[in-house]
Amino acid sequence: MFRQNNFLPFKFSKIFSLLLTFLMCVSSIASTSAAQDDGRPLDELEEVIVTAEFRDQALLETTGGISILQPHSDSIANQHLEDVLGQAINVSVSSGSSRARFYQIRGIGERGQFGEPLNSSVGLVIDGVDFSGFGTAAVLLDVAQIEVLRGPQGTLYGANALAGLINIVTAEPTEDFSSRIQLDVGNFDAIGLSGFISGTTDSNVGYRMSAASYADNGFIENTHLGREDTDKHDEKALKLKLTGETESLDWTLALGLTDVTNGYDAFSLDNDRKTRSDQPGVDEQTSRYVSINLRSRLLDDSQVELNLGLADSDILYGYDEDWTFEGFHPWGYSSTDYYDRSVDNYSVDLRWISNNEPGLNKGFDWVAGLYQFVRNVDLERIYTWFENPYVSKFEVSRSALYGQGAFSLSDRLSLSTGFRFESHDSTFMDSFDVRFSPQDSLLGGKAVLEMLVSEYSRLHASVSKGYKSGGFNTSGTLDEPLRLFEPEILWNIELGWTVEFEKNDASLRALLFKMDRRDVQISTSIVRVREDGSSEFVEFTGNAAEGVNQGLELEYAQRINEFVRLRASLGLLNTQYSGYNSPSGENLNGRDQAHAPSYQYAASATFGGLSDWFGDITLQGQDGFYFSDTHDFQSDAYALVNLGLGRYIGDFEAHFWIKNLFDQEYSVRGFFFGNDPRTGYADTGWTQMGNPRQFGIGIRKDF
Secondary structure (H helix, E strand, C coil), X not given: CCCCCCCCHHHHHHHHHHHHHHHHHHHHHHHHHCCCCCCCCCCCCCCCEEXXXXXXXXXXXXXXXXXXXXCCCCCCCCCXXXXXXXXXXXXXXXXXXXXXXXXXXXXXXXXXCCCCCCCCCEEEEECCEECCCCHHHXXXXXXXXXXXXXXXXXXXXXXXXXXXXXXEEECCCCCCCEEEEEEEEECCCEEEEEEEEEEECCCCCEEEEEEEEEEECCCCEECCCCECCCCCEEEEEEEEEEEEECCCEEEEEEEEEEEEEEEECCCCCCCCCEECCCCCEEEEEEEEEEEEEEEECCCCCEEEEEEEEEEEEEEEEEEECCCCCCCCCCCCCCCEEEEEEEEEEEEEEEEEEECCCCCCCCCCEEEEEEEEEEEEEEEEEEECCCCCCEEEEEEEEEEEEEEEEEEECCCCEEEEEEEEEEEEEEEEEECCCCEECCEEEEEEEEEEEEEEEECCEEEEEEEEEEEXXXXXXXXXXXXXXXXXXXXXXEEEEEEEEEEECHHHCEEEEEEEEXXXXXXXXXXXXXXXXXXXXXXXXXXXXXXCCEEEEEEEEEEEEEECCCCEEEEEEEEEEEXXXXXXXXXXXXXXXXXXXXXXCCEEEEEEEEEEEECCEEEEEEEXXXXXCECCCCCCCECCCEEEEEEEEEEEECCEEEEEEEECCCCCCCEEEEEEECCCHXXXXXXXXXXXXXXXXXXXXXXXXXX
16 A cells, blocks of 8 residues: 555666666767867866855865755756756655745655645745745746755754755856846747846945846646636746945845746646636735845954845735536536735844854864744635635744854864754734644754765764744634644754765765654645535644654766766655554554655756857656655656757857656646546546646847
8 A cells, every 4th residue: 555665776776777878878978079179168066165054165065965056057948946956856846836836855845835824844045035935936037056955954044944945046246247138938938038237336346136037828728718828927036136345344235026927727627738727826926025144354253244134925826626617517616715925024143153164173163143033924815615705814933042163073073063942933813713822942953073084085974953843723624633733853863975086076975864753743634525515625734653754865976078067866765654643544654755755866967168069968857756645646756858959159159948858747746635526526636747848949148
């Protein structure tokens, strides 16, 4: 009945064979291209800097699971965070909306949101502003890199990062004036226009302003309405970043506006791309944010850093619940469900940081800080089955004290430790007179022992504790025992190895991890049958006894020569529950956790310098997984191939790209319930399909 992940070697032989064949083919191409030197060669493997932690640090000097994604290659167009997260190992996504905006790291994370509150397991930060749970805002405009931190961030970030953190960093202003404009067109009537201007003023203030607009018709044909745009994308973004410095102060100001007016018409009674909805849904989000970073150099041996973040969002999400039209079937029903949210939040993070650099033989390095985060959510739900709109107000306040220190034990051995104490308060009230005011006091931390094996190789072992606050279920039809749930605690053990090969032309990072989850919070639903035979979902979260998530993560990068660069990664994951019975009473002891594929892999090759030609090939894939913890419906394994090819023509760049080359069908969300009157509303597995094959051309001009 249950799919077991036992990591037997034969299970992954096909994956390794595919990756090996891919890399051999690229190496062969590289050897033939080395003789050509009339193009623009690729740079050496650059030193990638991680900015999401307490201080900036080179990727190969960090400990823990960290992936760096650089989404805007020269030849493949990526518009949204969902387009690139498949390149990060042991990271999966869940849709149920116009974009896959819910994330899971190492099998832990949310898969959707209907009622309040949402306590995110995976944090999402854009330019220092918290957007956890609202990933539709993650439009990839002028993004320098995406940093994915895997594992609990109990010291760094606290309650919203039980499983990890996704940090989106936009590009910095340039010293000299530069500008760009780019046009992309593709199938499904896709059109994108973007550009930026950047430079430094006479008063030494750096500036960078960027803007983008992207639209397509989506990938659904609504046969009832005779339209092909009911699942459309229409996304615009505007960003401004300013930087400056004085004798004693460095500062950065970032402002952003994202306006998304997408459609949502994704589910079909025939599980294909042809829908029959007479009232197609919407998925809209308008977000405005500002962040300020101030770093004072008044003290000789330390500095003070202040980070402020403020965002407000208007979010409208709704759908045609019956997926059909009135008169489709004598037993049919007609219903829509809309959620209109107003969300605002702010954060204040004050740090005192020593000037010593972290690492071996670099003295005692320390950080101490205070953190405050407040979020308010006003919800109005307009539902066919409610006599009046449902209204709720939710406020959460998190206050934290944290610290971290690192020092050398010997010439080859160092130890770092950290802690975070957090107070979590929330209040909730709604039009059904449901009221809650829970409070939690939570403690997290981390200890890392690092050893320098050689000049180019290092090992580390770490123990960390993460946490997620408790909460409450707000549906007015829930039974009283299902209302409240407790905090979840996670203990994580890691063993890691990092090696840089000769001449910095290659690097390998390997990590073994085991995470023990206590009082696991499981989001699930109860299906109740109405008098007319239709189904009602009652969403709720409860605590299972325990869970184990363990696995292996490998990341490899190599510059074959001045023309070809390779990257490859492999993640293996084994998850299970212990002592958990589903809401229906089924014993799920030993079962895999939902949205936790047992393997994920990715590989890419970047070409450059071949008579001004350049290109990218990417491969990514993953195993199937359970869609939910309440039923046995599963996704299928899949692999996707993306291609890009371009050429420099004077000051212009032209490129052609294909995503999902072989038009692989795969699922990004799944449910199991009765919604088809033709079968008497028999329970059925329903899936939202991922993006089909897309192709297009682009022209870029730098000034």
